[in-house]
Amino acid sequence: MLSELISAERARTKIAALFDSEAAATGAAERVRRDAGVDRGQVRLVRPGEAHFGRKLEPEERGIVLTAIRAHLTLGLVGAVVGLIVYGVLYIAGIPAVVSSPVVAAALAASFGLVFGLLAGGLATARPDHQAVVAPVREAVHAGRWAVVVHPASPQQCDDALKVLHGASGEVVRTI
Structure with missing residues (x-):
């Protein structure tokens, strides 16, 4: 309850899955959108070597x-x-x-x-818990890998997205 009082972010949880290929990452992103009922704007694809991917991880500046x-x-x-x-x-x-x-x-x-x-x-x-997502995504992007970042707006979306991503990747991380 206290987190609802202090947070003004629509999506307080962040989930990321890491992939070795573009095809696997884009396929997983589409499955999350379709099967988890997540809007297109809530799913971001981070490309290998992408320099400024921070906005994809933390899109809600305001x-x-x-x-x-x-x-x-x-x-x-x-x-x-x-x-x-x-x-x-x-x-x-x-x-x-x-x-x-x-x-x-x-x-x-x-x-x-x-x-x-x-x-x-x-x-x-x-939000020190965000480092559980930021650090692995940063390492993957620098190592030439792809990442799918999901910003679920509800607990149901979070559970559904996790289920889809665990089925698509062995490397899934999330914030609290």
């Missing part, structure tokens, strides 16, 4: 920017609230440093929570 804004705002706010909850627990527990300076303690707790929330927002924006 969605990524909005995700960064949403992630930082949402998780920063959640962090601040958690910090205030921790402050409340410490105050109720009667911790002398908190009870003797309640306003300062509350401000510090909220500030620390905000900072940790903003850091979590940065991590959510960076």
Whole structure:
């Protein structure tokens, strides 16, 4: 649920399958479009030696920017609230440093929570799980191989695309 609040991308999951020939890659791309009900724009073919394939892997520039804004705002706010909850627990527990300076303690707790929330927002924006797709595609393209990249918009499309690609290639990778 939290991922839906912070993500502005239509397709949060990325799937890639690697192929040795153009025929195998284009055939798999067509089968994904046909059998998984994926639109043409959601399936991208990356050619060997293609220099600027990053847009095929991350086509939603506007969605990524909005995700960064949403992630930082949402998780920063959640962090601040958690910090205030921790402050409340410490105050109720009667911790002398908190009870003797309640306003300062509350401000510090909220500030620390905000900072940790903003850091979590940065991590959510960076999407380290995408490296599971980006790195193998980069290596394959530099080695003269082909890649089919799918951006499913629903869990059903994701499952169907994975099924098709596993039947077509022994090398299928995906993000979380």
